Amino acid sequence: MEFSLEKIVRKNIKKMKPYSSARHEFSGRASVYLDANENAFGSPVNLTAYSGKIPAMQFNRYPDPLQKQVKEKLSTIKGVPSKNIFLGNGSDEAIDLLFRIFCEPARDNILLFPPTYGMYEVCAEVNNIKTKKIPLTKNFQLDIDAIEQAIDPFTKLIFICSPNNPTGNSINRNDIEIILNNFTGIVVMDEAYINYSRQRSFIPELTEYPNLVVLQTLSKAWGLAGLRVGMAFAAQTIIDLMNKVKYPYNINAVSQQLALDAMNQMDWVNEHTKLIAIEKEKLRTNLSTLPFTEIVYSSDANFLLVKMNKARSVYEFLCSKGIIVRDRSHVIHCDDCLRITVGTSEENKLLIETLKSFSS
Ligand SMILES: *Cc1c(COP(=O)(O)O)cnc(C)c1O
Numbered sequence: 049m050e051f052s053l054e055k056i057v058r059k060n061i062k063k064m065k066p067y068s069s070a071r072h073e074f075s076g077r078a079s080v081y082l083d084a085n086e087n088a089f090g091s092p093v094n095l096t097a098y099s100g101k102i103p104a105m106q107f108n109r110y111p112d113p114l115q116k117q118v119k120e121k122l123s124t125i126k127g128v129p130s131k132n133i134f135l136g137n138g139s140d141e142a143i144d145l146l147f148r149i150f151c152e153p154a155r156d157n158i159l160l161f162p163p164t165y166g167m168y169e170v171c172a173e174v175n176n177i178k179t180k181k182i183p184l185t186k187n188f189q190l191d192i193d194a195i196e197q198a199i200d201p202f203t204k205l206i207f208i209c210s211p212n213n214p215t216g217n218s219i220n221r222n223d224i225e226i227i228l229n230n231f232t233g234i235v236v237m238d239e240a241y242i243n244y245s246r247q248r249s250f251i252p253e254l255t256e257y258p259n260l261v262v263l264q265t266l267s268k269a270w271g272l273a274g275l276r277v278g279m280a281f282a283a284q285t286i287i288d289l290m291n292k293v294k295y296p297y298n299i300n301a302v303s304q305q306l307a308l309d310a311m312n313q314m315d316w317v318n319e320h321t322k323l324i325a326i327e328k329e330k331l332r333t334n335l336s337t338l339p340f341t342e343i344v345y346s347s348d349a350n351f352l353l354v355k356m357n358k359a360r361s362v363y364e365f366l367c368s369k370g371i372i373v374r375d376r377s378h379v380i381h382c383d384d385c386l387r388i389t390v391g392t393s394e395e396n397k398l399l400i401e402t403l404k405s406f407s408s
Pocket residue numbers: 085137138139140141165209213238240264265266267268273276277278
């Protein structure tokens with residue numbers, strides 16, 4: 049018998065499409081990155097402030113497996129007891145854990161509402177779980193009747209991203225409540241962009257719904273995408289399961305320390321969240337006046353979805369000028385759309401000046 053990788057690799061892994069992040073799609077060097085919804089203004093913590101501290105950390109010791117200090121601080125910020133908080137290596141770890149905890153491979157299924165965040169489907173494929181896709185309506189809202197039809201006894205997870213990526217809008221609260229009240233599986237509310245939203249978080253609703261999991265992250269408004277810290281809020285029973293299944297030391301010592309320090313600087317986060325909201329409205333106005341802009345969709349996030357005549361050519365033109373945005377034109381309901389992260393005032397100005405010089 050000969051060794052054959054082809055024969056032993058799981059079928060679902062062989063045929064799955066990997067997640068394609070903004071950094072996968074553009075890996076060259078550019079001057080302006082408006083493609084990954086990061087915080088262009090920086091972060092509340094950076095290593096120059098640690099010249100004494102980090103070297104003093106003891107790297108020979110394992111970090112706290114349950115991140116007690118970070119959770120206690122987060123508990124006061126979010127108004128949620130520590131026992132209802134899970135911390136992961138990005139929200140992505142929490143998403144994967146939910147599959148591994150609740151879904152039986154090759155049997156169960158989940159519901160997704162495209163266009164939405166790509167990681168849900170990638171995790172489903174890795175775990176050999178079927179996805180049932182019920183597209184959002186033309187207004188980017190939930191199709192409640194179709195959702196009701198799609199749920200079966202093997203449906204375990206429903207992912208709702210609000211504000212949604214890449215559309216930027218918030219999902220109607222009433223529709224979410226209908227699902228929370230009627231679905232007997234887990235409802236995952238992905239609130240990665242909640243700091244920018246005019247809608248309230250579902251965190252206060254945790255006491256009402258034992259089937260609710262709320263995801264948030266330090267990667268966006270907190271400016272700490274590089275730290276890889278995501279949060280999940282849920283009933284203690286669900287949090288306990290997540291802690292049972294995760295790698296023991298999933299958040300390294302440096303990330304725990306920096307996350308804690310960032311949490312003592314909420315002022316930075318709040319100020320920059322306001323600044324980004326102001327920049328977003330300026331950017332909206334300026335994008336709207338371009339002759340090839342068709343629609344600038346309303347946004348509760350730190351990015352704008354923009355429908356443009358010949359979006360792909362606009363994207364390529366911007367790339368050639370060192371400005372990277374996200375081409376979403378191949379995504380359902382997003383034909384000819386680019387997703388543009390709000391940058392600093394200077395970056396946004398440069399973007400608009402460059403776009404003004406585009407002629408198709
Ligand atoms: C950016 C983003 C996240 C964050 O993922 P991390 O792994 O925490 O960096 C989660 N969900 C959505 C919808 C996002 O856009």
